[in-house]
Amino acid sequence: MLAVVLAPLLAQGAIVRRPRATTAxxxxxxxxxxxxxxxxLARRYDRRPVAVTLGRRRLVxxxxxDDGRAVLDGSPDPFSPASAEKRAALxxxxxxxxxxxxxxxxxxxxxxxxxxxETGRPVHSAGEGVVGALHGIADGLARVAHGxxxxxxxxxxxxxxxxxxxxxxxxxxxxxxxxxxxxxxxxMRANWAFAVPQRRALRSRFTRRVLAHVRTAxxxxxxxxxxxxxxxxxxxxxxxxxxxFAFDAARIALWRALAVVAARPALQDALRAEAVEAAAAGGxxxxxxxxxxxxxxxxxxxxxxxxxxxxxxxxxxGDVALPAGHGVALVSSWFxxxxxxxxxxxxxxxxxxxxxxxxxxxxxxxxxLVVPFSLGPVVCPGQDVVLMTASTLLSDLVRxxxxxxxxxxxxxxxxxxxxxxxxxxxxxxAAV
Numbered sequence: 001m002l003a004v005v006l007a008p009l010l011a012q013g014a015i016v017r018r019p020r021a022t023t024a025x026x027x028x029x030x031x032x033x034x035x036x037x038x039x040x041l042a043r044r045y046d047r048r049p050v051a052v053t054l055g056r057r058r059l060v061x062x063x064x065x066d067d068g069r070a071v072l073d074g075s076p077d078p079f080s081p082a083s084a085e086k087r088a089a090l091x092x093x094x095x096x097x098x099x100x101x102x103x104x105x106x107x108x109x110x111x112x113x114x115x116x117x118e119t120g121r122p123v124h125s126a127g128e129g130v131v132g133a134l135h136g137i138a139d140g141l142a143r144v145a146h147g148x149x150x151x152x153x154x155x156x157x158x159x160x161x162x163x164x165x166x167x168x169x170x171x172x173x174x175x176x177x178x179x180x181x182x183x184x185x186x187x188m189r190a191n192w193a194f195a196v197p198q199r200r201a202l203r204s205r206f207t208r209r210v211l212a213h214v215r216t217a218x219x220x221x222x223x224x225x226x227x228x229x230x231x232x233x234x235x236x237x238x239x240x241x242x243x244x245f246a247f248d249a250a251r252i253a254l255w256r257a258l259a260v261v262a263a264r265p266a267l268q269d270a271l272r273a274e275a276v277e278a279a280a281a282g283g284x285x286x287x288x289x290x291x292x293x294x295x296x297x298x299x300x301x302x303x304x305x306x307x308x309x310x311x312x313x314x315x316x317x318g319d320v321a322l323p324a325g326h327g328v329a330l331v332s333s334w335f336x337x338x339x340x341x342x343x344x345x346x347x348x349x350x351x352x353x354x355x356x357x358x359x360x361x362x363x364x365x366x367x368x369l370v371v372p373f374s375l376g377p378v379v380c381p382g383q384d385v386v387l388m389t390a391s392t393l394l395s396d397l398v399r400x401x402x403x404x405x406x407x408x409x410x411x412x413x414x415x416x417x418x419x420x421x422x423x424x425x426x427x428x429x430a431a432v
Contacts, residue, residue: 005034005061005331006054009305015089015190016248022421031333031418038063038334049320057084059327060320065341065369068330070317071309072376076106081378083310083327088193093186093203094241098381103312113239113381116226122291124385127284129220131392133166133174138396145397145429150406152426153255160254160393164247167389168240169213170221176213182206183244211237222385246382247389249303250294252422254390257297259425260348261394262403263412267293267350272432275399290391290398292350298372300348301420302332307374332371333418341368346415402430 008030011021025031038061041050047064062068071079082100090100098109118124141159145151161180165173173179186203189196214233217224222243226236261268271289278285307330315322337345373380380386397403405411406426 004037006052006306006329008034009331012305013191014085014193014305015245016184016187017252017423018191019421019423022419023424026417026419026421026424029418034331035334035337035418038331049317054327057327059329060317060322061329061331063334065335065338065367067318068335068369068371069375071328071330072307072371072374072378075309075376075378076312077103078311078313078315079309079328080312081309083308084325085193085327086308089190090242092190092198093183093206094238094245095203096238097242098239099242099378109239110378110381112226112229112231112235115229116222116231116236116239117243117382117385118225119379119381119384122286122384123284123388124222124225126220126222126225127388129218130167130222130385130389131284133171134163134389134392135396137163137166138393139400142397142400142429145401145427146431148429150426150428152406153423156255157251160251163389163393164244164251166221167385168222168243168247169210170217170224172216173213176209179206179209179213180244182209183241187245206241207237210240214240243382246380246386250386250390252303253294253297253301254393255422255425256301256420257293257390257394258397258403259405259408259420259422259427260297260411260416261293261398262427263405263409264348267348268398268403271395271398275395278395279399286388287391287395289350290395291387292353294387294390294394295353295372296348296350299336299352299370300346300416302336302372304332304374306331307371330371335369335371337418338368344414346418348414348416400432402432403427404430 008025012018012025013021042063045063049060049062049067052059052061062071075081080103087100090097098106098113101109124130137159141151141156144155148155158177162174165176165179182202183206186199186206189199211233214223214227214236217227219225219228223236223240227233261271271293274287274289278287309328311322311324311326313324339345373383404427406428407424410417
């Protein structure tokens with residue numbers, strides 16, 4: 001069970017994806033094999049949680065959507081997101097990040113993050129400057145696509161990182177490639193969590209670089225807006241690494257969404273019509289169809305492979321008693337593609353999300369747990385700015401380029417594959 005369900009998740013990289021492992025997981029249909037195992041356990045144990053052993057670590061795997069929701073609703077107390085594994089990993093590059101903060105420090109950090117990122121507001125108050133910068137980056141990507149006739153993730157990786165730096169820290173950070181190089185080196189270490197020592201000198205250099213950008217960040221950037229809301233530059237610099245970390249997942253979700261859109265002309269035409277209408281109207285728009293396409297990408301291929309929690313005190317969960325320090329792991333893809341809750345769970349259906357907030361569509365079954373940005377009190381505070389960024393880029397890219405598959409032609413039809421290696425996705429580009 002461990003080898004089929006958990007080992008592939010670890011091999012792909014919890015903090016930064018390992019391209020070879022992700023490609024192998026796609027080829028071996030790792031998520032489908034894991035789903036078969038979990039489905040068998042769910043039938044055998046009537047969807048009660050099951051306990052597994054990972055080295056010296058004992059973990060509980062919820063198999064019922066109500067149990068999964070109870071864990072997320074019960075976070076951070078008694079189910080803390082600061083699990084031992086997560087603390088060991090994230091300390092490599094963000095030791096004071098809110099996600100792994102102690103319970104007594106968490107409320108103030110969480111409140112500041114929500115204020116800075118304007119959680120619950122689809123268009124950030126810095127949106128005009130942010131979206132303007134994104135338009136410029138998308139225009140550059142479109143020109144590259146037209147010039148080469150095709151675009152792969154490797155071609156887009158640096159421009160998409162430039163978008164993340166610009167949104168987070170302002171135009172002064174747009175061309176600071178060393179910032180991401182240092183972050184990626186630290187995140188590669190974080191993949192190994194406990195197994196390797198921290199590179200403290202590199203982390204200090206990275207932190208100083210972040211702080212220098214925060215001190216000059218304009219108000220129409222996330223860091224600048226956060227400082228204006230009462231946070232010191234030093235505080236903002238401790239939280240920015242996690243914001244950049246989140247934008248890496250946004251890049252992956254965007255690229256997968258674009259690959260599906262490239263293979264589906266009718267959906268692409270609808271997105272293009274939305275983009276043209278938004279451009280004609282001017283200002284910052286929420287782009288509901290583009291937003292929904294990104295959300296559906298994350299539902300089908302979660303960028304957080306497993307949601308980890310750890311009990312902070314002895315906890316009674318149904319008829320199960322867990323001691324303090326016991327691990328809990330929710331396998332996202334298992335819940336997102338549960339055929340018992342949605343028979344067509346392997347289809348790409350942006351209509352599921354349209355006209356709603358990300359937390360769930362109107363009329364959705366309450367017993368289906370879909371958590372593209374987690375759920376409950378510790379839901380990702382950057383959910384809205386991530387969706388604003390990814391949907392803007394997707395909309396701009398579809399408005400200015402007509403895409404078709406250069407790889408993965410099977411994305412044109414449902415059911416869609418359970419695992420999708422974003423680094424191998426390549427699309428042909430033509431004039432609109």
